[in-house]
C-alpha cells in the first residue's frame with residue numbers, strides 16, 4: 001500500500017507516491033506560476049491525479065503535504081506562507097473535499113527531517129538534526145526519538161537564531177546575522193560579494209554579481225582562486241558557528257546537511273568538522289557526526305508520504321490511519 005507525498009515549493013509542486021520502504025514509485029512535478037490559493041490547489045490536484053493514475057488501482061491510504069511556513073497541524077491550515085504570501089488557507093479541508101482520503105499538512109523542513117530520519121541518514125538514531133542549506137536554511141530536530149514540534153509547530157526554526165547579531169548580513173526575517181543569512185546558499189554569495197573589494201583582480205563577481213551562484217564560488221575555492229577561498233572560509237566559519245550552537249542545544253548523534261551547498265560533499269565536510277569541533281566546547285569530541293543527507297531534493301516528498309502513513313508528523317510507528325471522509 002502506498003501513500004502520497006507532496007512537496008509544495010515556491011516554484012513547483014512535486015507529487016509522489018511512496019511505498020512503506022520510503023521508495024518513490026511515481027512522481028509528477030508541475031511549475032507554479034500563479035500563487036493564488038485556488039490556482040496552486042488546482043495544480044496540486046493535477047499532480048495528484050497524475051500519480052494516482054500511475055498507481056493503476058493500487059490502494060492509496062492517505063496524503064501528506066509539506067509546505068514552507070507556519071502550519072496548524074491539527075486543522076491543516078497554512079497560517080502563513082512566506083513564498084506565496086498566504087494567510088490562514090485551510091488547505092487540508094480543500095484537498096479532503098475532493099480526494100476523500102486522510103490529509104496531513106506540515107512544514108516542509110520538518111517533513112524532510114522526518115523523511116531523512118525514517119529512510120536516510122537518520123535511520124536508527126534517537127537524536128538527529130537535518131539542515132537544508134538552500135536559498136534559506138530549513139531544519140528539523142529529533143530528540144530522544146521524538147520529532148520536536150513545539151507549542152506553535154515552530155520547533156526546528158534554527159535558520160533564525162542569530163550568529164552575527166552585530167556584524168552580519170540582513171536576514172529576510174528582519175533581524176541581522178541570522179544563521180540563514182550567513183550560512184545558506186544565499187549567505188555564501190553574500191560572503192563572496194562582501195570580500196570582493198579585497199580581490200580587485202578577481203573574475204568571480206566582475207560584471208555578474210546578480211547572476212553569481214553558490215556553486216561557482218565553491219568551485220572557485222576548490223580550484224584555489226583566492227577570492228573563492230576567502231569567501232568559502234568565511235562561509236564555513238559561520239556555518240560551523242551555527243552548527244556548534246545546535247550541537248550544544250541538541251547533542252545529536254548525526255547532523256545531516258542537505259540542499260544545494262551540501263552537494264560539495266567531502267570537500268565541505270572535511271573543512272567543516274574541525275571548525276565545529278573547536279566550537280563545541282562542552283560536548284565530548286566526536287559525539288556528533290556531520291554527514292551529507294541521503295535523500296536530496298526528494299526528502300520533503302518522502303517525509304510527507306511518511307507522515308501520511310504514520311497518521312501525523314511523528315517518528316513513531318508505521319500505521320495507516322483510519323479513513324476520514
Ligand SMILES: [Zn+2]
Nearest residue numbers: 160171173178
Ligand atoms: Zn532571520
